[in-house]
Amino acid sequence: MTSLLEMRSITKEFPGVKALDNVNLTVAEGEIHAICGENGAGKSTLMKVLSGVYPAGTYDGEIHYDGKLAQFAGINDSEELGIIIIHQELALVPLLSIAENIFLGNERASRGVLDWRETFQRTEGLLKKVGLKESPGTLIDSLGVGKQQMVEIAKALSKDVRLLILDEPTAALSEHDSQALLDLMLELKAQGVTQIIISHKLNEVKRVADSVTVIRDGSTVSTMSVHTDEITEDRIVRDMVGRSMSDRYPPRVPTPGALLMEVEGWNVWHPEHKGRQVIRNASFNVRAGEVVGIAGLMGSGRTELAMSIFGQSYGKNISGTVKMHGQPVDTSSVGRAIAAGLAYVTEDRKSLGLVLEETIQKNTTLANLPGVSKAGIINEAEETRVSEEYRRAMNIRTPSVFQKVMNLSGGNQQKVVLSKWLFSGPEVLILDEPTRGIDVGAKFEIYGIINDLAAQGKGVVMISSEMPELLGMCDRIYVMNEGALVGQLTKDEASQERIMSMIVTEVVE
Structure with a gap:
């Protein structure tokens, strides 16, 4: 296959830090090429060099694109050649329409007057390509994250994209939306669009990628091709972290103690939609030294349950009882929840956690x-x-x-x-998606911290969309569906099949 892109001996330094050290990357025309590596390995820095965010002259090495030496002074130079990058934090304007976002900075106009007819017609065609049925006039803030990601891809297609770079495109997506995005990537590949995907989700990498390059500590470690190599998750992980990780979850012998926290008859209503109940009569408990999981699909109410317990940070007309050591406690504000011995690690660390x-x-x-x-x-x-x-x-x-x-x-x-x-000295930590968007090496370290907390007699409530994570870490798992806890399973009873069966068969009245 002909190479569309070659990055040769790319070295990029910041004050006191060598972010990239002699990195090499070759991407064949028409392929999907995955780049894997731990957080901080240099993946995003490499893509910023490629797209011109870090312009020529600020790094050493050469970029050859379509057979020619490329020296980009900025992102506009790379976009002119069809290199489009979609960052993990989407760059859409919430209060503008889909059409306005797609052609923002690239407006359809004649003699300085916007041509709305052409804008909407072209938007309709682009939305059809990415599988969206929304109207071009739909506001971005009315769309879910999965559909916003599709709008970003439609925007890239409007610029005659030849090389599409997706940085952690499924990090914030549900399983359904993730699969839809991966299907679209395969469709774009069939249409001749070359793609680079940066992802921590190795099952997704295996599904769509033709080649995989692993970067560790700013250097290229390996490049594998599905045509000539056997690409396994274990091999990718070994190259990413520099060691074999046959056991993804550190071992722990559970020693649950006395009842630490009890939640009884918890009910929560939506803060804006009157009459809509979000949490329905939820009751659960946590023992000292125990890791308790909460499983459920996106929208099942897991985060709403956690936030409403922790200082009533979500919801209205909240009722129910929280007990610590058998005694009712006041968790009606964040300060009171902390004083009662609770802590909540949010799923959105950038906006709400830091x-x-x-x-x-x-x-x-x-x-x-x-x-x-x-x-x-x-x-x-x-x-x-x-x-x-x-x-x-x-x-x-x-x-x-x-x-x-x-x-x-x-x-x-x-x-x-x-x-x-x-x-803050908590007795119970509620962890909401504690490993979202981090690599396998960092995940292992977080799992070790969770095990240490349990060993110290803390109670841990773990909410996760990754069922293998819940199965690997938790002593008990509660299953949530449509705002209600529909059952619980011990570690020995739990399996992905049983959890999904409970979600789809337990109808909440």
């Missing part, structure tokens, strides 16, 4: 400022000591606790969120 512009030091102590202050004045030396202690304990990879968290990889950001809540 102050991205602040340092690791400031974020670590945020949920327990009295722990580093006296008479209302923060002791900065104590704050530094505490954050350094958690940096070492959590193995947060950073040269300094004065580093802004926005500059950390996803796995290290998640460790900062965990540090913040552990410093």
Whole structure:
């Protein structure tokens, strides 16, 4: 096959850090090429070099595209040649329509006057290509994340894309939406569109990729082709982390103790849609030293349950009882929930879990400022000591606790969120999608932290969309459907088939 792209000996340095070290990447025309690696391995940096975000002259090495040396001064130069990148954080304007977003910066106009007829006609054709039935005039903020991702691809197709780069395209998608996106990638491949996918989901990589390049610590480790190599998840993982990980979940002998937390008869109504009940008479418990899972499809109410318990952060007309050590406690505000011994690690660490512009030091102590202050004045030396202690304990990879968290990889950001809540001294931690968007190496470290917490006698509630994760980590699993807990399974009873069977057969009245 003819090469469309060759990146040769790419080296990129930032002050004090070599992000890319002699990286080589060859992408054949018409193929889907996967790039895998741990968070911080250099994948996104490499794509920013390719797309011109880091312009020629700011890195060493050469880019050859379509047989010619390419030196991009900016992203417009790469887009002119049909190289389009779709970032993990979608770049759509929520209050504009689909049509306006697709042609934003590339408007259909004649003599300075927008041609809305052509705009809508072309949008209809593009939406048909990506399998969306929405009207071109539909506002972006009325679409789910999966459909927004399809709009981004339609936008790329409007620019005559030849090389489409998708950075973690399914990280925030449901299983159904993920499969629809992967199907679309295969359709685009059939139409001759070359694609690069960056993904941590190795089952998805195996499904769509023709070739896989693994990057570790800023260097190319291996490139495999489905035509000449046997590509297995174990082989990719070994190359990503530098060691074999035959056991994805660290072993733990469960030793559940006394009842720690009980939730009884929990009911929650939607904060905006009057009369719509979101959580229905939910009851569950957690023992000391136990990891309890909550399984369910997207929209089943798992996050709403967790947030409503933790300080009534979600919902209206909330009723029910939360008990700690058999005694009712007040969790009607975040401060009261923390005082009662609860902590909640949100699924959206960037928007709700961290102050991205602040340092690791400031974020670590945020949920327990009295722990580093006296008479209302923060002791900065104590704050530094505490954050350094958690940096070492959590193995947060950073040269300094004065580093802004926005500059950390996803796995290290998640460790900062965990540090913040552990410093608040909780007895029960509710972890909502604790490994979303992080690589297998960082996941293993997070699993180890969860096991350590259980060994210390903490209670852990783990919400996850990844059933293998729940099966590998939890002592008991509650199954949730349409806002109700429809059953529970012990570790020995639980399987993906039994969980799905409970979800689809238990009808909630």
